[in-house]
Amino acid sequence: xxxxxxxxxxxxxxxxxxxxxxxxxxxxxxxxxxxxxxxxxxxxxxxxxxxxxxxxxxxxxxxxxxxxxxxxxxxxxxxxxxxxxxxxxxxxxxxxxxxxxxxxxxxxxxxxxxxxxxxxxxxxxxxxxxxxxxxxxxxxxxxxxxxxxxxxxxxxxxxxxxxxxxxxxxxxxxxxxxxxxxxxxxxxxxxxxxxxxxxxxxxxxxxxxxxxxxxxxxxxxxxxxxxxxxxxxxxxxxxxxxxx
Amino acid sequence: xxxxxxxxxxxxxxxxxxxxxxxxxxxxxxxxxxxxxxxxxxxxxxxxxxxxxxxxxxxxxxxxxxxxxxxxxxxxxxxxxxxxxxxxxxxxxxxxxxxxxxxxxxxxxxxxxxxxxxxxxxxxxxxxxxxxxxxxxxxxxxxxxxxxxxxxxxxxxxxxxxxxxxxxxxxxxxxxxxxxxxxxxxxxxxxxxxxxxxxxxxxxxxxxxxxxxxxxxxxxxxxxxxxxxxxxxxxxxxxxxxxxxxxxxxxxxxxxxxxxxxxxxxxxxxxxxxxxxxxxxxx
Amino acid sequence: xxxxxxxxxxxxxxxxxxxxxxxxxxxxxxxxxxxxxxxxxxxxxxxxxxxxxxxxxxxxxxxxxxxxxxxxxxxxxxxxxxxxxxxxxxxxxxxxxxxxxxxxxxxxxxxxxxxxxxxxxxxxxxxxxxxxxxxxxxxxxxxxxxxxxxxxxxxxxxxxxxxxxxxxxxxxxxxxxxxxxxxxxxxxxxxxxxxxxxxxxxxxxxxxxxxxxxxxxxxxxxxxxxxxxxxxxxxxxxxxxxxxxxxxxxxxxxxxxxxxxxxxxxxxxxxxxxxxxxxxxxxxxxxxxxxxxxxxxxxxxxxxxxxxxxxxxxxxxxxxxxxxxxxxxxxxxxxxxxxxxxxx
Numbered sequence: 001x002x003x004x005x006x007x008x009x010x011x012x013x014x015x016x017x018x019x020x021x022x023x024x025x026x027x028x029x030x031x032x033x034x035x036x037x038x039x040x041x042x043x044x045x046x047x048x049x050x051x052x053x054x055x056x057x058x059x060x061x062x063x064x065x066x067x068x069x070x071x072x073x074x075x076x077x078x079x080x081x082x083x084x085x086x087x088x089x090x091x092x093x094x095x096x097x098x099x100x101x102x103x104x105x106x107x108x109x110x111x112x113x114x115x116x117x118x119x120x121x122x123x124x125x126x127x128x129x130x131x132x133x134x135x136x137x138x139x140x141x142x143x144x145x146x147x148x149x150x151x152x153x154x155x156x157x158x159x160x161x162x163x164x165x166x167x168x169x170x171x172x173x174x175x176x177x178x179x180x181x182x183x184x185x186x187x188x189x190x191x192x193x194x195x196x197x198x199x200x201x202x203x204x205x206x207x208x209x210x211x212x213x214x215x216x217x218x219x220x221x222x223x224x225x226x227x228x229x230x231x232x233x234x235x236x237x238x239x240x241x242x243x244x
Numbered sequence: 245x246x247x248x249x250x251x252x253x254x255x256x257x258x259x260x261x262x263x264x265x266x267x268x269x270x271x272x273x274x275x276x277x278x279x280x281x282x283x284x285x286x287x288x289x290x291x292x293x294x295x296x297x298x299x300x301x302x303x304x305x306x307x308x309x310x311x312x313x314x315x316x317x318x319x320x321x322x323x324x325x326x327x328x329x330x331x332x333x334x335x336x337x338x339x340x341x342x343x344x345x346x347x348x349x350x351x352x353x354x355x356x357x358x359x360x361x362x363x364x365x366x367x368x369x370x371x372x373x374x375x376x377x378x379x380x381x382x383x384x385x386x387x388x389x390x391x392x393x394x395x396x397x398x399x400x401x402x403x404x405x406x407x408x409x410x411x412x413x414x415x416x417x418x419x420x421x422x423x424x425x426x427x428x429x430x431x432x433x434x435x436x437x438x439x440x441x442x443x444x445x446x447x448x449x450x451x452x453x454x455x456x457x458x459x460x461x462x463x464x465x466x467x468x469x470x471x472x473x474x475x476x477x478x479x480x481x482x483x484x485x486x487x488x489x490x491x492x493x494x495x496x497x498x499x500x501x502x503x504x505x506x507x508x509x510x511x512x513x514x515x516x517x518x519x520x521x522x523x524x525x526x527x
Numbered sequence: 528x529x530x531x532x533x534x535x536x537x538x539x540x541x542x543x544x545x546x547x548x549x550x551x552x553x554x555x556x557x558x559x560x561x562x563x564x565x566x567x568x569x570x571x572x573x574x575x576x577x578x579x580x581x582x583x584x585x586x587x588x589x590x591x592x593x594x595x596x597x598x599x600x601x602x603x604x605x606x607x608x609x610x611x612x613x614x615x616x617x618x619x620x621x622x623x624x625x626x627x628x629x630x631x632x633x634x635x636x637x638x639x640x641x642x643x644x645x646x647x648x649x650x651x652x653x654x655x656x657x658x659x660x661x662x663x664x665x666x667x668x669x670x671x672x673x674x675x676x677x678x679x680x681x682x683x684x685x686x687x688x689x690x691x692x693x694x695x696x697x698x699x700x701x702x703x704x705x706x707x708x709x710x711x712x713x714x715x716x717x718x719x720x721x722x723x724x725x726x727x728x729x730x731x732x733x734x735x736x737x738x739x740x741x742x743x744x745x746x747x748x749x750x751x752x753x754x755x756x757x758x759x760x761x762x763x764x765x766x767x768x769x770x771x772x773x774x775x776x777x778x779x780x781x782x783x784x785x786x787x788x789x790x791x792x793x794x795x796x797x798x799x800x801x802x803x804x805x806x807x808x809x810x811x812x813x814x815x816x817x818x819x820x821x822x823x824x825x826x827x828x829x830x831x832x833x834x835x836x837x838x839x840x841x842x843x844x845x846x847x848x849x850x851x852x853x854x855x856x857x858x859x860x861x862x863x864x865x866x867x868x869x870x871x
Contacts, residue, residue: 029777147775151600152338153305154331159795163756163844168591168788170582172558173758175844184756184844208755210794212809215754219845245828246637247629248648256642260595260771260784261607303598303605304775304782308800330800344603463803490799492771495639499768499791502815503805505823510638524741525805 003051003149006038008071010057010064011091011119015136016082017056023139030143033150050075052149055128058084058091058119065117065125072126079145080122083135083204088240090135091119096239121240130155134190135204135237141189158189161208162201165192174200180223182233185211204237213242259495262301262346263288268321270340273407277327277372278337279313282345284320290347292316294379295354295458295486295514299494300324300336301346308332309491309509311376312350315383325375325407351494352513355380355458355484363456364392366448368469370399370441370461374407376486376513377460381415388420392454395422399441399461403431441465445472452477458514460486466527470517483517487526529694531709533683535575538690542570542618544706548652549614552587554580567618575619575685578661579836583764584617584624585631588647595643595771595784605784610646616702619656619683622675623666623834627764628653629678630832634767634824652698655679660722663837665850668726671834686715726853730831733853736860737822741814745855750809752845757790759816759839759847765832766790766819791815817852 007017017039023030037050053075059068072078083089094102095118103111122128132145148155162183166173174181174195181200183192185207194201207213213234220230231244269281284290290298292312301307308330314323328337339345365384369377384391396415400406406427415423424444426437437444441461457478459469466485473483489501491509501508504523520526533541545551550566553573557563562577564584582591598605635644657673658664666672676682680699684691692709694700703709728736760766770789775782789796792813797806806812820833833849840848 026777033779143777147777147779150779151304151335151775153335159798160790160793161756163758164761164790164793167582167758167761170557170563170586170591172561172581173842173844176561176842177559181844184754184758208794212751212754215752215845218752219754222846223844245629245830246633248632248636248645251636251640251645253645253649255640256645257640258607258642259639260786261605264603303603303784304600304773304779306773306784307771327801329802333800346603488799488801488803489805490797493769497635497639497641497767498770498786499789500770500796502791502797502823504815505818505826525811 002033002035004037004049005034005052005054006036006050006075007054008038008056008067010055010068010085010122011060012057012082012084012089014056019136019139020142023143026139026143030146033146048074052077052079054079054081055085055122056082058088059122059125060091060117060119062115062117068122068125077129077149078122078126079130079132080128081132081142082137083133083206083237084119085122086131086133087121087206087238088119089204089237092239093235094119096235119240124240133158133187133205138190138193140191156189158187158205159208160188162186162188162190162192162195162205164188165190166195169196171195174198175223178224180220180225180230180233182207184219185213185216202236203234207234207238207242213244217244259493259497260348262299262348264344265347267339267341267343267345272337273325274405276329276405277325277407279323279325280339280345281314281321281323282347284322284347287320289318289320290316290322290350292322292350292379293354293357294383295376296350296352297376297491297494297513298324298347298349298351299491300326300332301348302332302335303346305332305335307346307348307492309351309494311379311486311513313375313378315379315386325372325378327372349494351491352509353511355514357383360456361390362392362454364451364454365394366450366455366457367394367396367398368441368445368457368459368461369397370465370469371401371405372407373460373462373465373486374398377458378408378411380458385421392451393422394420395448396424397441397444398423398425399427399444401428403427403434440468442468442472445469445476448476450476450478452479452482456482456484458484458486463488463527470527480518480521481516484514485517485520485527486514487512487520489513528714529700530712530714531692531694531703532712533690533692533709535689537708538575539570539573540708541703541706542567542573545616545618545654545702546570548616548702549650551616551618553618557581564617573619575656576659577619578658579621579663579838579841581842582762583627583836583838584620585627585764585767587615587617588628588644588651589631589635589767592785592787593643595786597781597783598773599781600775601780608643610643612646612649614650614652616652616654618654620653620679621658621836622655622673623664623671623836624764625653625655625678626666626671626675627834627836630765630830630834631767633828634765652680652702653678654699654702655682657682657684657717657720659720660724661837662723663841664835665722665724665726665837666835667722668724668850669730669831669833669835673720684714684717686717691715724837724850726850727857733821733831734825736853736857737818739860739863740856743856743859745852745859746810746814748855749813749847749852752847753792753809753813754845755792755794755809755812756844757792758842758844759849760790760792761788762838762842764834764836764838768796791819817849820849821853
């Protein structure tokens with residue numbers, strides 16, 4: 001029997017899910033491997049049990065916590081997709097400020113009507129089996145994970161930085177164009193899509209484990225941005241994972 | 245320096261194509277390790293020597309270096325024992341008799357049998373290190389009269405992780421094998437030795453000039469075992485180690501298995517200790 | 528050696544003439560301020576006064592990503608990839624680049640002879656060109672002058688804005704057969720092309736420095752600045768490490784095995800399946816990279832395995848300079864030896 005697959009969204013822009021719907025060319029092939037039983041963006045059906053649950057978005061309210069626990073209980077494999085779900089993503093920037101201040105800014109005088117929590121990675125609340133990083137996650141990366149699960153193999157782990165993918169494509173280095181790019185310490189797997197189109201890397205796939213952050217800050221400031229700005233760039237997608 | 249003018253076109257080798265071998269038998273040995281017997285196609289023979297390895301491949305997953313666990317048989321059949329710790333090996337655990345596995349090799353240098361002839365052979369195996377050493381043990385047993393004593397020291401973490409239990413039973417009862425075994429942590433019904441493998445060494449009565457030692461085990465083991473052997477006054481060049489590295493291509497190109505300037509897949513995985521002693525990255 | 532004069536304006540005509548032999552590959556502009564070796568489609572687009580290309584010429588013989596085989600998961604069979612023997616002319620190649628190909632030949636053809644590489648190297652012709660060293664070139668320090676002719680079939684030496692064409696091999700002679708814009712002349716020596724960056728010692732003295740440099744303080748200092756992006760290896764013309772991966776199509780019925788350039792500066796390079804990492808720290812990896820260039824192969828072949836192209840330095844975002852590392856090692860070595868003398 002084909003695995004029963006469901007998609008759920010939490011605090012996010014739902015861009016990762018849309019990205020899947022855009023897989024027109026491959027969608028029919030994918031549906032040979034899986035049955036989609038729950039997908040709010042695309043259908044109304046509901047099911048009680050899932051072989052694979054794909055989770056988009058970060059966990060940022062008490063009701064989110066309750067819901068993710070419920071999903072975890074009803075699925076065999078849980079996959080976090082997109083940077084919000086994997087590490088909190090841009091949502092986690094709110095964690096850099098006192099939570100009261102955040103509520104005041106967003107809801108003004110009604111702040112006590114809305115319960116909120118720091119924006120958390122899904123893995124901070126329940127066990128996550130696999131992850132697809134990126135903002136948004138790329139279709140290719142999602143497909144690789146799906147095929148891996150179908151073949152019963154471990155999905156790819158990316159241990160090298162975006163610079164490697166840039167070099168293999170013979171892209172001109174954006175540092176040589178006067179830009180400051182997070183490519184040297186950002187987890188690869190996006191095929192260096194941003195630098196390939198002249199946009200510096202913002203670190204959306206997360207920084208590599210054990211990166212030389214001091215060296216990176218020095219590198220960035222030596223290319224003309226302030227230390228404060230350099231830190232902000234690093235934290236944009238990674239405030240839950242990086243201590244500066 | 246090798247120059248292109250010196251290379252003829254017909255010398256070119258297709259280095260990366262596997263030979264598809266059929267699994268003839270498969271058996272789960274422990275929770276983590278599975279044993280396979282494979283057969284080369286069309287009556288070919290692997291033609292390996294004890295201590296060599298092959299690149300095992302499953303399409304869609306990739307390749308991994310795996311030690312050959314059997315003594316050369318000349319029958320086209322050979323054995324592997326695979327621990328499930330990586331992407332590929334986790335997929336291989338599903339393979340059973342009749343399935344096809346891609347094989348490249350054999351690669352590297354095994355034990356220099358000619359130097360072992362007539363000598364006492366001291367085998368020191370830690371954990372899964374018994375797998376490559378079993379090819380040497382069985383070679384010695386196949387040619388028992390060509391060698392002196394066969395002493396086997398085998399250590400595992402727990403009794404549940406002991407490999408090749410039937411063969412161990414055989415080694416224990418044979419009077420031409422001196423077999424000693426220990427586990428780091430005992431268990432119920434375990435009456436044997438408890439302690440790390442080095443605890444078995446001081447009690448050995450070795451004929452120093454006539455003993456060749458072959459050691460394989462986890463990376464941390466080598467230093468301590470060699471220290472113990474040195475305290476027994478065994479000479480450096482009487483000690484052989486088999487080292488694990490990331491041997492990706494097996495043919496001395498890809499660079500992953502380098503130990504300083506030495507390619508483990510070409511010059512190893514079996515090394516004479518005196519040859520790698522100066523290499524800081526070796527042990 | 529035959530020598531001809533050639534006007535700069537006639538270079539496109541020469542390139543077109545070379546096209547009769549086969550595909551011509553030459554430097555082109557890439558991005559804002561970079562260059563790349565590309566197949567010539569319009570000979571007027573070829574750039575002669577470039578400093579260095581982003582990727583070395585090696586990409587033509589050992590591609591960054593290369594398919595090794597196609598496989599089927601349905602019946603577990605595979606089909607091989609045949610590399611055709613195609614005549615190619617590599618035009619406007621600098622001497623250090625040519626030297627890197629000769630070193631790569633050794634790496635890919637000694638021991639086991641790699642068929643894909645050998646096939647791509649067949650029928651290749653090389654036309655060299657002189658260059659003005661920039662702040663990153665230091666090939667003279669590793670024994671390669673601007674006018675080093677070894678490996679070339681023809682060589683273009685820029686003299687007062689036009690060129691002299693040296694005919695170095697018979698193959699080179701046949702390349703210009705029937706090209707009528709050449710005039711016989713005498714070779715001139717151009718004196719003013721000087722290297723700005725130098726390694727302080729002659730390269731013959733470097734093996735001794737590296738023999739004692741294993742525990743030098745320099746490595747930790749370099750590692751503190753290195754962010755581990757791997758650009759140094761991936762742009763190096765003599766690096767040849769690679770990784771192999773399987774890619775499966777979405778139907779999960781077929782796929783291909785491909786190899787990709789790898790870098791020993793990346794943290795996962797020497798990690799095995801069980802998790803053990805045999806070169807876990809940047810210090811070890813930095814040292815390994817330099818020892819690969821100046822010690823391990825050098826001890827066997829007698830030549831530095833660095834050709835002084837300057838790519839690893841020019842393309843390092845952290846500004847780490849290879850010749851500076853070597854000069855720092857020399858300085859540390861001198862200091863250590865000075866101490867020894869005082870102690871004795």
